[in-house]
Amino acid sequence: MSPTPPMMAPPDDETRRFLALSVLIGTCAGLLVVCFHVAIDLTTWWTADLAGSPWQSVLVPAAGAGLAATLVRYAAPNARGSGIVRTKAALYASDGYIPASAAPGKFVACTLSIGTGTPLGPEDPSLLMGAGLASLVGRWFGLSRPSMRQVAPVGAAAGLAAAFNTPITGVLFVIEEVIASWHGTVLGSVVLAAVSAVVTSRIFLGDSPLFRVPQLTGIAGREVVMFAVLGLGAGVVAALYVRTIVATRGLFPDRHSRRALAGPLLAGLVIGAAGLWTPDALGPGYHGIDSALHGQYSAATLATVGAVKLALVLLAFGTGVPGGLFAPTLAVGAMLGGLMGVLAPAVVPFPVGAPAIYVLAGMGAFFAGVFRAPMTAIFMVFELSATYVVIVPAMIASSVGYLVARALQPASLLEVLGREEGAALPSAQDRREREPLRVEHAMRPAPVLEWDTPVALARAQADASWAIVRTPAGTWARVDAAMLAGPDDHGDTVASRCGGERLLPLYPDDPLDAALRRLATQPVVPVVSRIDPSRLLGAVTLDDVHRAYGLPAGGR
């Protein structure tokens, strides 16, 4: 039995209430993210002052990762796992329920891990905090079941938008990756929440972007090839990245045992040691992206920082250190793009654009490949850079990156994580691409008779067992062979043989589900043209529907 469609619209009164609550959720999520951001920064400063000697620099990340993992293991087990997966689980499986302890647990654990240098990002935790908060608000206000399902994605969008300081990205990601639907009410709520969250965040933290983008100029026409190549490279690395994450997490299968705490501790030690060599690989990675954008890294540095960052992210995330993958994914993509931007002038025979364009395009391509959200990737790059120049490169690189990664690694990172956490959640990628059957797929040609056609003529025209009759009022009726079969002494017309039943038509692009519902009350559904509703294109019967679904006639 198929589950209840999660996007079923709530009643009108609740819709208005839901929209009002979206603003409240967005505002509170914004406040929570501001506190989270401040807590991470304060921890970072404190530990930076603390780490005077190299030994201390190695031990601080280890202590942070170990403490965070211990906290999640013993004190806040609900804070475990990916925020996106938890939000999708709330949407599809648990009627919007996210435990109240998830948000504070995630807050403290990720503050400890990210603040001490773990190269993971604060965006996914922010997303979960927003979703958890929204779930709590929904329960507090007694929302109905359909509304409760929708409330978690609304909070998630608010959390993500506030963390990135980018409302469009927050909205698009949730629509594209979590909901995979453009339902009007949900879209309105998500937008309201995201905007409220970003406005709140900007009131307290200012409207500075995450990193500054230098002035960019347009690209030459033939440089398009370079961005396709960049997308290709990013797609390959993204596929390997996802596979390696799966493999790394497989090395620590029993994260519920005490032994599993050794993993984060070990990861912290490695992170601290690597930080002595390449400090720019530590933390979420925005500083590194800024440096790459401003051409402060040579090719060797870009390769080193990118490779070290990639390895540390795989280690930290694989061993279960709390934190998100958004920022590190962007950072690795930036290094990849930057490397190409630096090397391209020496390789290609034509002038190429500024390396910063490659950095931004690389971010988008890698993000699209890992999260399978190309639209979000493109708009995120545009929103973060605030320049139109980067749109075309980002579109090319992200599209190619997405397609290549999908071809090499069919399951997205979120699907893999969802499966690992024991939830059979639907893939947003599949949902987007699943084409529902429409009336035109089942429709067949049908004989049409006019209202005033003589019965004798109608018998000759209607070669099937039934025919559709067009009435003078523009409605449709049905006449079958038995009705036409009687004696025709007075020059009867079809009108005298038709019953009073009128058939409601459908259009060819209507879902087949609509035809099935209509067939419950009428034996045949006329299919008419949208341009000229008096023109019959065909008809659909129950047998036609069965055939379209691959069932034998009669439905058995």
Place this chain on the structure above:
Amino acid sequence: MVSAAADRRWPHERLVRAGVAGAITVALWTGTSLLARAYHGMRDARASRQASQGQLAIDRGTPALALRPLRDAVALQPGVAAHRLALARALEAMGRYDEAITYLATVVAEDPVGGEANLAMARALRATGQTGEAERSYYRAVYGQWPPGAEQARLQTRLELIDLLQDTADAARVRSELLHLSTAFPGDRALQLHIGQSLLALDYTADAARVFEDVLARFADPGPAQSWLAVTWFQGGDYAAAFAAATAALHADREDPTAARVRRRASAALTLDPTLSRLSVAERTLRWKRLIQRAGVVLPGCDGGTPRPETTQLMKFAATALSRRAAPDLAMNAGAAVARLVARACPPPTAATSGATTTGDDALALVARRIVRQEPAS
């Protein structure tokens, strides 16, 4: 199905719940506000501390140690241009000009008329060979905004711009900048002397003379201006003025070697020069003949010991002017032709302050040059 009693109770409960939610939101907002205020204070203080630490490292001549704290300061306060500027200067000091340019580009984009940023940008661009861009940045710095009391920095910017223009061999624009600078800082004697010497080096002798004369008129202690004026006149070929200026310089300082040398060379030239005014016809003709005779001695040496055919031919013609019965005009024409030949074959030392001795050769060359200069261009 909700009962009628529940329906009546529900709106009240909703209101209570909304009130509680509103109160929690207000409390959260207030708490976040206090936290954010403290956070920004700490952030600013930390940024200032890091910037000071970086500046200290630059001042101590260890710019490598300044990079980390200045990068931290920039990350903490990305909107503060001063941190980026300091970081760019540290990078410049380390010779990492390309990196410095990227930081400076951001600063200049935000404040296009900032004098300090444009000066730093100009230096970095010049160091990377982008002279055209560097020149534009220098101009933006010259006419940009500076903090109060930064006159010296503005002057330094102009001097660096002139230096850049000299590198690009654009003498006319260098002259223009030097004259602008002279007008902008009339009370700076050292600068005026520097400007005069720069103009003289470019052979703008009239401009240089004007600058030195201004210094002599403006300052009670004009320094070596009188001596430089003598050099200027001498280089311009006005040996009478050079002699007078050198004499005046020696009155002020009898040990002035430059003035003494200029006076000696000018005197020798003046005793030979047939083009001076107020000479009698006989004296003028005599000087022309003397010039021809000395050229006859000097020219074979200038031709490398073996006179060229045209030299021999000209000297044969000039010898006819040496006879007693030769007309004064013949002596003048022959002398002028010989002077042109001498000026081409035996040019005098370029600088008036060079160690050339007042031999007949030097005086002949100086006079020949003066005669050629006085001739209209044909």
